[in-house]
Amino acid sequence: MKLSGGRILMESLLENQTDLIFGYPGGAIMPIYDALYDYKDKLKHVLVRHEQGAAHAAEGYARLSGKVGVCFATSGPGATNLVTGIADAMMDSVPLVCITGQVYANLLGTDAFQETDMIGVTTPITKWNYQITKPDEVAETIAKAFYIARTGRPGPVLIDITKNAQIEKADFKYPQKISIPSFKLPGKPNDNLVKQAAKLINNAQKPFLIAGHGVIISKAFNQLKTLAQKADIPVASTLLGLSAIPSSHPLSMGILGMHGKYSTNVLTNQADVIIAVGMRFDDRVTGRLSEYAKQAKIIHIDIDASEINKNTIANVAINADAKSALEALIPKISKNEHTSWLSEFNRLDQIEFEKVTTKELTPQNNKIKMAQVVNMLSDKTKGRAVVVADVGQHQMVTARYFKFQKNNSFLTSGGAGTMGYALPAAIGAKMAQPQTEVIAIIGDGSFQMTIQELATIAQEGIAIKIIILNNKFLGMVRQWQDLFFDKRYSFVDLKNPDFVAVAKGFYIYGEKVTSYSDLEKAIERLLKAKKSYLLEVEVEKETNVFPMVPAGASVEEVRLE
Amino acid sequence: MNITITIYSENKPGVLYRIANLFLRRKVNIESLTVSEIKSEDRSRFTIVVKEDLSLVAKIAKQLERIIEVSSVEIHTDNELIFKDAALIKISKNPKVVKKLDSIISLLKASIAYQNDKYIIIEKLGTEEDIDLLVSTLEPFVKETVKSGRIALPKNGQ
Numbered sequence: 001m002k003l004s005g006g007r008i009l010m011e012s013l014l015e016n017q018t019d020l021i022f023g024y025p026g027g028a029i030m031p032i033y034d035a036l037y038d039y040k041d042k043l044k045h046v047l048v049r050h051e052q053g054a055a056h057a058a059e060g061y062a063r064l065s066g067k068v069g070v071c072f073a074t075s076g077p078g079a080t081n082l083v084t085g086i087a088d089a090m091m092d093s094v095p096l097v098c099i100t101g102q103v104y105a106n107l108l109g110t111d112a113f114q115e116t117d118m119i120g121v122t123t124p125i126t127k128w129n130y131q132i133t134k135p136d137e138v139a140e141t142i143a144k145a146f147y148i149a150r151t152g153r154p155g156p157v158l159i160d161i162t163k164n165a166q167i168e169k170a171d172f173k174y175p176q177k178i179s180i181p182s183f184k185l186p187g188k189p190n191d192n193l194v195k196q197a198a199k200l201i202n203n204a205q206k207p208f209l210i211a212g213h214g215v216i217i218s219k220a221f222n223q224l225k226t227l228a229q230k231a232d233i234p235v236a237s238t239l240l241g242l243s244a245i246p247s248s249h250p251l252s253m254g255i256l257g258m259h260g261k262y263s264t265n266v267l268t269n270q271a272d273v274i275i276a277v278g279m280r281f282d283d284r285v286t287g288r289l290s291e292y293a294k295q296a297k298i299i300h301i302d303i304d305a306s307e308i309n310k311n312t313i314a315n316v317a318i319n320a321d322a323k324s325a326l327e328a329l330i331p332k333i334s335k336n337e338h339t340s341w342l343s344e345f346n347r348l349d350q351i352e353f354e355k356v357t358t359k360e361l362t363p364q365n366n367k368i369k370m371a372q373v374v375n376m377l378s379d380k381t382k383g384r385a386v387v388v389a390d391v392g393q394h395q396m397v398t399a400r401y402f403k404f405q406k407n408n409s410f411l412t413s414g415g416a417g418t419m420g421y422a423l424p425a426a427i428g429a430k431m432a433q434p435q436t437e438v439i440a441i442i443g444d445g446s447f448q449m450t451i452q453e454l455a456t457i458a459q460e461g462i463a464i465k466i467i468i469l470n471n472k473f474l475g476m477v478r479q480w481q482d483l484f485f486d487k488r489y490s491f492v493d494l495k496n497p498d499f500v501a502v503a504k505g506f507y508i509y510g511e512k513v514t515s516y517s518d519l520e521k522a523i524e525r526l527l528k529a530k531k532s533y534l535l536e537v538e539v540e541k542e543t544n545v546f547p548m549v550p551a552g553a554s555v556e557e558v559r560l561e
Numbered sequence: 562m563n564i565t566i567t568i569y570s571e572n573k574p575g576v577l578y579r580i581a582n583l584f585l586r587r588k589v590n591i592e593s594l595t596v597s598e599i600k601s602e603d604r605s606r607f608t609i610v611v612k613e614d615l616s617l618v619a620k621i622a623k624q625l626e627r628i629i630e631v632s633s634v635e636i637h638t639d640n641e642l643i644f645k646d647a648a649l650i651k652i653s654k655n656p657k658v659v660k661k662l663d664s665i666i667s668l669l670k671a672s673i674a675y676q677n678d679k680y681i682i683i684e685k686l687g688t689e690e691d692i693d694l695l696v697s698t699l700e701p702f703v704k705e706t707v708k709s710g711r712i713a714l715p716k717n718g719q
C-alpha cells in the first residue's frame with residue numbers, strides 16, 4: 001500500500017513503541033503534523049512552548065521511561081531551537097530521535113525560506129544524523145535512527161525530512177532487519193581482562209568504586225550493590241551516577257568531584273584500586289588530571305571504547321556495558337572486609353559534617369538556606385521522589401542533600417550544564433511515570449530560561465511540583481566571582497518577576513516562603529497538592545557551596561570553606 | 562612525527578564531513594588526505610597523514626570509530642608502512658633540459674606522461690623526498706607541480 005512520507009513516519013514511530021512526541025509545528029513540517037492528526041489516539045503529542053523544551057522534555061521522558069525520546073520541530077529556527085537540547089543529550093548519553101522538517105528537496109542549498117543546514121549544524125552534537133529527500137527512505141531511516149539512538153552508548157539522532165518527502169507517497173514496508181555493516185556493537189567483557197580486574201580488586205587494601213551514569217543506563221543496580229557488598233568496597237557517584245545506589249546504603253559514600261564530598265575527593269588520592277563503572281573521568285570529576293589518583297591502579301569499565309584512556313590511563317580496561325562487565329566480575333571476586341579503609345570515609349565525613357553540613361542545616365535568624373529546603377524535602381519524601389535539578393548552586397545542593405532511595409531518580413544536566421533543563425525535563429519525567437512524585441528544583445535564573453513551559457504543564461494538566469530556590473543572583477557565577485574574581489560581581493544580580501504571580505498567570509497555584517519557620521508547612525502543602533504547585537523559597541543571597549575543588553586544583557585540595 | 566591514519570567506512574555521502582569535523586574539534590591539521598573507493602565492498606578508504614603525538618592520534622582514532630559509518634581505523638608510523646605520493650611535473654621543453662632528461666628520469670625513476678612542442682609532463686611515484694629531489698633537479702624549468710595525498714599499505718598484516 002502506498003502512503004505519504006508523513007504517514008510512513010507515523011507507522012515507523014509506532015513500530016518503535018513510540019507513544020509520546022514533544023514538538024512544535026511550522027511550515028516545513030506541516031505534512032507530518034497533518035499525518036499526525038489521524039494518529040492522535042495512538043501517538044500523543046505534547047505542544048511545548050519552545051523547541052528547546054521539546055528536546056529536554058524528550059530527554060526527561062527517555063531517562064525515566066527507558067524508551068527513546070521523540071521530538072518534532074520545523075525547519076530553520078524551529079530546528080535550531082532544538083540544538084541546545086540535542087547537545088545536552090549528546091553529553092549525557094540520552095537516546096533521542098529528533099525529526100525536523102526541511103524545505104523541498106529542489107530548494108536545498110538555495111537559502112530558501114527557513115532553510116538551515118541541520119545536518120551541518122548537528123553533526124558534532126549527534127550520534128548520527130541523516131537527511132531524507134524521498135518518501136521511500138523514511139521507514140528504513142527511522143528504523144536505523146531508533147536502533148542507533150538506543151544501542152550501545154545511547155545518544156541523540158536527528159532526521160531531517162524535506163517537505164516533498166513528507167507529502168509524496170511510497171510503498172510502506174517496515175524493515176524487519178536493519179543493516180548497518182559498520183555499526184560497532186559493544187563486545188562481551190573480555191575474560192582475561194575480567195580476571196586481571198578481579199585480581200586487582202581481590203588484592204586491594206583500599207578499593208574504591210565510582211558509579212557513573214552508565215550504571216543507571218544499563219540498569220546495573222543490583223550488580224553494583226553485589227560487587228560493593230561482596231568485597232566491602234565504598235561507592236562514590238558522579239553527578240549523573242547519583243541514585244545508582246540508595247544513599248542510605250552503608251557503602252554509599254555520596255557524590256565526588258567539584259562539589260562532591262570531602263571524603264570522596266580526598267580519598268580518591270589514597271585508594272589503591274579504583275573501579276570506575278560507566279563514567280568518563282570528566283574534568284569536573286578529576287580536577288587537575290596530572291594529580292588525579294596517580295597512586296591507584298585504575299579499572300575502567302565503559303561501553304564506549306573512545307572513553308578508555310581518553311583522560312586517565314586505565315591499568316585494566318573492560319570495554320563492555322556496565323551490567324555485563326559487573327556480572328562477569330562478581331563471581332571472581334572474593335569476599336573481603338575493608339573496615340579501616342571504610343572508617344576513613346566516616347572520619348572525613350565527620351569533618352565535613354562539622355565544618356559544612358551542620359552550619360548549612362542549622363537554622364539561624366529565620367533565614368532559609370538551600371540545603372535546608374532540600375534536606376527537608378528529602379526527609380518528607382523519604383527520598384523516594386524523582387528529583388529534577390536545574391543548573392547552578394541549587395543543583396549542587398540538591399545533589400549533596402537529597403538522599404536518593406530509588407534507582408534512577410535524579411535527573412539533571414550533567415555534561416552540558418544547561419540552564420533551563422529542569423522544567424521541561426520534569427514534564428517528560430512526569431509523563432513517563434505519572435504515578436511518581438516529580439519535583440523540579442530550580443534556581444531563579446534557570447527558571448527564566450524555559451519558564452514558558454509552565455503553559456505546557458497547565459495545558460497537559462500534569463502535576464509537577466516546582467521549587468524555586470530564589471537567591472536573586474546567578475548564584476553559581478556569583479560564587480566564582482566571590483572566590484576567584486575578588487568579589488567583583490559582574491552582571492549576576494537579578495531583578496526577578498513575582499514568580500507566584502507568574503505561575504498564577506499560567507493557572508498554576510503557588511506560594512512564597514521567606515522565613516524558616518514557615519518552610520516545613522509550605523513543603524507539606526506542596527507535597528500534598530494534587531495538581532502542579534510552585535513554591536518559591538527566598539533563600540540566603542550569598543551562601544557559597546562547599547566542599548569545592550576549585551577548577552584546575554587537585555581533588556585532594558578540596559576546600560571546606 | 563608523521564602518523565598515517567587509515568579509515569575504512571561505508572561509501573556514503575557526508576562521511577568526510579564527519580571525519581574532518583573531528584580533526585577540527587581536536588585542532589589537528591591534516592597534512593594530506595586521499596580518499597578512494599573500495600569498489601568490491603562498497604566501502605571507502607581514507608588515508609590521512611598528520612604530524613602529531615601518537616597518543617593523541619590514538620585517541621582521535623577511537624573517536625573516529627564512533628562515527629556510525631566508519632567501520633575501522635588503523636594508525637601507523639612511517640616505518641610500518643610502504644607509502645607513496647604521486648606527482649605530475651610540467652616542465653618547459655627547453656633544449657637544456659631535454660638533453661639531460663632521459664638520464665634524470667631513469668636515475669630518479671620517473672617517466673614521461675605527455676609531451677607537446679612546448680611542454681613535457683613527467684609523472685613520478687615516490688616519497689615526498691623523492692618527489693622534491695626530482696623537482697629540484699628539474700628547476701628552473703618547472704612550470705607547475707601537483708602532488709597527490711599519500712597512499713599507504715602496512716608492510717605486515719594487522
Ligand SMILES: Cc1ncc(C[n+]2csc(CCOP(=O)(O)OP(=O)(O)O)c2C)c(N)n1
Binds near residue numbers: 390391393417446475
Ligand atoms: C544556558 C546557560 N547559560 C549560562 C550558564 C552559566 N551558569 C552556570 S550556573 C549559572 C547561574 C545559575 O543561576 P540560578 O539558576 O539562579 O541558580 P543558582 O546558582 O543561583 O542556584 C550560570 C549563569 C549555563 N550553565 N547555562
